Amino acid sequence: MPQTGPKRTPKAPRQELPLRDPQSRTQGCGEVSLGFTLKQAQMEARRCLDCKDPKCIEACPLHIDIKSFIARMIEGDFEGALERISEQNPFPGVCGRVCQCELYCEKACLLGRKLKPVAVGALERFAADYASQCGNGLHAEPNGRKVALVGSGPASLIAAYDLVRKGYQVTIFEALHELGGVLAYGIPPFRLPREILRQEIDRLRAMGVEFCNNFIVGKTASLDELFEEGYSAVFVGTGAGLPHLMKIPGENLIGVYTANEFLTRLNLMRAYDFPHSGTPVRVGKRTLVVGGGNSAMDAARWARRLGSETTILFRRGRAELRARLEEIDRAEEEGVHFEFLAAPVRLLGDETGAVREMECIRMRLGEPDETGRPSPIPIPGSEYRVPVDTVVAAIGQSPNPTLQRATPQLITNRGKIVIDDRGQTSLPRVFAGGDVVRGGSTVILAMRDGRAAAEAIDRALQEGR
Amino acid sequence: MNRIFHKVMLAPEVAWLEVEAPRIARRWKPGQFVIIRPTDDSERIPLTIVDGDAARGTILLVVQGVGRTSRLTISREPGEAFTDLVGPLGEPATIGVFGRVVCVGGGVGVAELLPVAAALRRVGNHVTAVCGARSRSQIILDAELHAAADEVCWSTDDGSAGFHGTVVDLLRSREAEFRRAGMIHVIGPIPMMRAAAELTRAWGVRTFASLNPIMVDGTGMCGGCRVTVGGKVRFACVEGPEFDAHQVDFEELARRNSAYREQERLAMQNHECRIGLVLTRQG
Structure with a gap:
């Protein structure tokens, strides 16, 4: 077919995402990244080289047909673009915002070898926001079998999408009152507006996926009961909900939070709107966030929005921060300070039991540890104190142990559910994926696991295992 | 639903x-x-x-x-x-065969004694429910407690019914009997649980307290309900709410439970102001 339509312009500069200006950001919790304009999206789409052998598709954990969806966008067919994305991923609004595409498609983009790669993530988001959220014509004949998915985070969501398209009747069980797992309690609305999350979950609902919130598998019903109630297989995607503590004196003082609690109060319970919402949060004049990952950035950016002077304390150097570069940039733009090579030693409180001071110690970098990063070594005698009113420990988490505790026959390793190469746990027809298997990881890898699990469940049930 | x-x-x-x-x-x-x-x-x-x-x-x-x-x-x-x-x-309360058991409840905590007392009695213990209220008008669930336990006794702060004094005073007044108990279960306001725990520690009677820290998710995810028990940090929502009362740091628990008192007070004031306004307007 002869090539028609607008010309490709790979040498044009990569379009920059428009952002809300940092001053006005900290006045509310509106989304910071505004997304491409129509013109920008068209210009950016035209930068795609239309490779014969597109590496981006292979690199995408969900193997979205990036080349085709961009081609549709060039033609101005945004609904078509959304349909192409939806073949693999029904959550482009979520993924276009939170996927670390710089590690996957954009890293593999051929254009990136000499110039900047195509902004695939921003284009995906544009397609989601611009095209009307069509239901989709990918319905399958029901095959009469029921699958239960435990947890409504990214792993279960994508598994539900894949299973429902194979004809399974799917129920997602969620412990909290809102759906989305870490997307709801962990990721702030200024990074992922809640209506986007709700809309994309509603797509699943429209396809027939059943959602059951306020239901804790292991407490409200056991795994065995789910099988007795007619489910043929269960996927466990319960995430990494157990927060790590700093294990320093003073950790239980008032005003000291785990990132999970701080973020849950704000993201899920809307404490920023207290007393209109019923849940308060204590954010004082000065906030210290301990850690260097995305949760640390999220917590610090929230503290800024609540008017607190905010510093991120990280025991290694800037190069070792684990957060996405763009999140670090956003935090700095919003006035978050960074204190590198320092770690908390203890916290001191006042007579009411509220935290008032943090004693820190300076660190230097030593030989790489098991994570491959230089290990932080305390410098003796370098202790110093800083005044503080709110402390957030964003130093990682382990799998939520509720279901494992109620199901002792399920084999785990340091709390993580052990699976075989087919995604199956030590129990027949029980599968697992995402952070409950990996420990703390990313949304997109959880989605990849959910997809693999759906495939494995389908195979196992077909084979009658 | x-x-x-x-x-x-x-x-x-x-x-x-x-x-x-x-x-x-x-x-x-x-x-x-x-x-x-x-x-x-x-x-x-x-x-x-x-x-x-x-x-x-x-x-x-x-x-x-x-x-x-x-x-x-x-x-x-x-x-x-x-x-x-x-x-x-949470985890269920400790139910076992102890011989004589005392269940101590203060305020609305006496309601929470009901299922524990009944379960302890069902397995063959002799159960005494020791209950406290501010005054006669605050006594609740007396008939239900009588059905659940072998014996029920009340204290009131103002002496309007039963023993005049706190529930811990009442507990102390029957030391000779109660220090022979195999187990004591306590639930109620923190100062009461703390005082009861101090008393039964001196008696050397194993005591469990059902704690009531501030919680958010209740599934072990946030750590907001952490309490210090025997020098270790425990999550009351998944490891409790019941712990060895002699090991609980009640002072810390009381402090942590006051974390939002000022914010709540202001919110409440606001709320009542608004209700007041509406009433005035309607009036």
């Missing part, structure tokens, strides 16, 4: 609620709790399960209106429903 079937006001600010929760009614055990959000904007609050009826598919909750959310909870009427209700949460 979560519909209120019956409501009885046991005392001016204390409601007895029968709530639809068929799955919880089938699985709950004494000592476990639920988390509810009475309305859309509410915070999540933990409430101990007082009873459950698998056949009716309901559970019983006894709620005292102290803060904004608990007052909203008791203001709901039969036919209405709580927005959210999840459970059963």
Whole structure:
């Protein structure tokens, strides 16, 4: 077919995402990244080289047909673009915002070898926001079998999408009152507006996926009961909900939070709107966030929005921060300070039991540890104190142990559910994926696991295992 | 879902609620709790399960209106429903054969004694319920306690009924009998649990306390309910709510529970101001 339509312009500069200006950001919790304009999206789409052998598709954990969806966008067919994305991923609004595409498609983009790669993530988001959220014509004949998915985070969501398209009747069980797992309690609305999350979950609902919130598998019903109630297989995607503590004196003082609690109060319970919402949060004049990952950035950016002077304390150097570069940039733009090579030693409180001071110690970098990063070594005698009113420990988490505790026959390793190469746990027809298997990881890898699990469940049930 | 079937006001600010929760009614055990959000904007609050009826598919909750959310909870009427209700949460209370058992409850805590006392009696213990109220008008569930325990005695702070003094004073007054108990279970306000624990420590009687820290999710995710027990940090929502009372750092628990008192007070004031305004306008 002869090539028609607008010309490709790979040498044009990569379009920059428009952002809300940092001053006005900290006045509310509106989304910071505004997304491409129509013109920008068209210009950016035209930068795609239309490779014969597109590496981006292979690199995408969900193997979205990036080349085709961009081609549709060039033609101005945004609904078509959304349909192409939806073949693999029904959550482009979520993924276009939170996927670390710089590690996957954009890293593999051929254009990136000499110039900047195509902004695939921003284009995906544009397609989601611009095209009307069509239901989709990918319905399958029901095959009469029921699958239960435990947890409504990214792993279960994508598994539900894949299973429902194979004809399974799917129920997602969620412990909290809102759906989305870490997307709801962990990721702030200024990074992922809640209506986007709700809309994309509603797509699943429209396809027939059943959602059951306020239901804790292991407490409200056991795994065995789910099988007795007619489910043929269960996927466990319960995430990494157990927060790590700093294990320093003073950790239980008032005003000291785990990132999970701080973020849950704000993201899920809307404490920023207290007393209109019923849940308060204590954010004082000065906030210290301990850690260097995305949760640390999220917590610090929230503290800024609540008017607190905010510093991120990280025991290694800037190069070792684990957060996405763009999140670090956003935090700095919003006035978050960074204190590198320092770690908390203890916290001191006042007579009411509220935290008032943090004693820190300076660190230097030593030989790489098991994570491959230089290990932080305390410098003796370098202790110093800083005044503080709110402390957030964003130093990682382990799998939520509720279901494992109620199901002792399920084999785990340091709390993580052990699976075989087919995604199956030590129990027949029980599968697992995402952070409950990996420990703390990313949304997109959880989605990849959910997809693999759906495939494995389908195979196992077909084979009658 | 979560519909209120019956409501009885046991005392001016204390409601007895029968709530639809068929799955919880089938699985709950004494000592476990639920988390509810009475309305859309509410915070999540933990409430101990007082009873459950698998056949009716309901559970019983006894709620005292102290803060904004608990007052909203008791203001709901039969036919209405709580927005959210999840459970059963936490580990069940310790139920075993101890011979003589004393169950000590203060305030609305006496409601939470009911299932524990009944379960302890069912396995063959002789159970005495030692209950405290501020005054005669605050005495609740007396008949139910008599049905659950072998013996029930009351104290009132003002002496208007039963023993004149606190529930811990009452406990102390019967030291000769109670220090021979095999186990003591305590639930109520923190100062009361702390005083009871100090007394029974001196007696050398094993004592369990059912704790009531601030919680958010109730599934071990946030760590907001952490308490220090025997020098170790424990999450009350998943490892408790019951712990060895002699090991609990009650002082820390009391401090942590006061974390939002000022914010709540201001919110409440605001709320009442607004209600006042509406009333004035209507008047």
